[in-house]
Amino acid sequence: METLVDALLRGERRALARLLTIVENEREGMNQALTALFPHTGRAWVIGVTGAPGTGKSTLVNALTKAYREVGKTVGIIAVDPTSPYSGGAILGDRIRMRDLSGDSGVFIRSMATRGSLGGLSRATRDAIRVMDAAGFDIILVETVGAGQSEVDIVRTAQTTLVVEAPGLGDDVQAIKAGILEIADVLVVNKADRPGVENTVRGLRAMLELGHPASRSQLVQHHGQLVPVDSRDNSPADPLWLPPIVRTVSTEESGIEELVTAIENHRAYLGNEGVLEVLERQHIEIELVDRLRTALMSRLLNVVPQDAITTLIHQVQTREYTPQEAVSVILKLHDEGLSGQSTISG
Numbered sequence: 450m451e452t453l454v455d456a457l458l459r460g461e462r463r464a465l466a467r468l469l470t471i472v473e474n475e476r477e478g479m480n481q482a483l484t485a486l487f488p489h490t491g492r493a494w495v496i497g498v499t500g501a502p503g504t505g506k507s508t509l510v511n512a513l514t515k516a517y518r519e520v521g522k523t524v525g526i527i528a529v530d531p532t533s534p535y536s537g538g539a540i541l542g543d544r545i546r547m548r549d550l551s552g553d554s555g556v557f558i559r560s561m562a563t564r565g566s567l568g569g570l571s572r573a574t575r576d577a578i579r580v581m582d583a584a585g586f587d588i589i590l591v592e593t594v595g596a597g598q599s600e601v602d603i604v605r606t607a608q609t610t611l612v613v614e615a616p617g618l619g620d621d622v623q624a625i626k627a628g629i630l631e632i633a634d635v636l637v638v639n640k641a642d643r644p645g646v647e648n649t650v651r652g653l654r655a656m657l658e659l660g661h662p663a664s665r666s667q668l669v670q671h672h673g674q675l676v677p678v679d680s681r682d683n684s685p686a687d688p689l690w691l692p693p694i695v696r697t698v699s700t701e702e703s704g705i706e707e708l709v710t711a712i713e714n715h716r717a718y719l720g721n722e723g724v725l726e727v728l729e730r731q732h733i734e735i736e737l738v739d740r741l742r743t744a745l746m747s748r749l750l751n752v753v754p755q756d757a758i759t760t761l762i763h764q765v766q767t768r769e770y771t772p773q774e775a776v777s778v779i780l781k782l783h784d785e786g787l788s789g790q791s792t793i794s795g
Contacts, residue, residue, distance in 0.1 A: 450485075454468075469559050469580055475573070483580075493581065496610075498592045499613070503615065505699050507592060508639075517588050518555055523586045524557075524589070525556075526550075527577055527591045527592070529592065529594050561574065574606065609635065611633070611637050612635075616638070616645035616649045635692055640698065642701075646696065657692065695711050753779055753783050761775045
């Protein structure tokens, strides 16, 4: 493992691929590798790309990558595909739309399956981002599965989140109510050469006017930015980031330059206003809670016998216990198991 880490830090692609596989499959030595790589992270800018299926996320990622490569930036891509709840398999087909990037030594593409994880990302996505970060990539693009309105995990991982919409995939009300739009740092209307693009843009603007925090306070222009007025002294408060709406036609690479500019503006905003440190702290807090929840659940299941849980499931099914009572029994069994008692009743 130490040899693999050293090879990764030297820029060897094979070591990167092997470490990503170790992380994704949680193989032996994973924690050792991540511990060794962690001091070398924190330099890449992570851009999340999310949106409903059919909006053209993969093609947009392809066009964005080419734009960043033209200015000499290296790009790592993590494309997360859904896992079938029936077969357990995943197609991992996003790379089909990224054939233009093949053979570019400054680009590395990794497809990952969700493996049952909800929220649009795989459980191993955060660790895979850190591996790519340590490998020295300037930009890391994370494309989510396109799960719909509940797909918000990306905002807990990326520094800039792009929400991709397309004309003809829903009415104006749908655009306004979709919770996924609330996580956007930049709103992208892709396939902007299609009919109905004006309605889509109008619906997104309406969503911003209704749902953005800025709409709940009085706004004034201050040095070119919309800022809320502090009612106590009538002076501008801290500027708010208002997500821009960028039109693109990714198949023709139209609007990509404007999108890159919007991303860079958001990056500058996070740095200039000191928001980035707060954002990173929030990401760490959320990650610690997620990892703690997973570790505690694993520890509980290791202590409580499976047959006891099976019995409780049957007792809930026969209405002997409520689900809340069953959880209390499981916790009691866990505590008894830790104290060395074995008073499990049927």
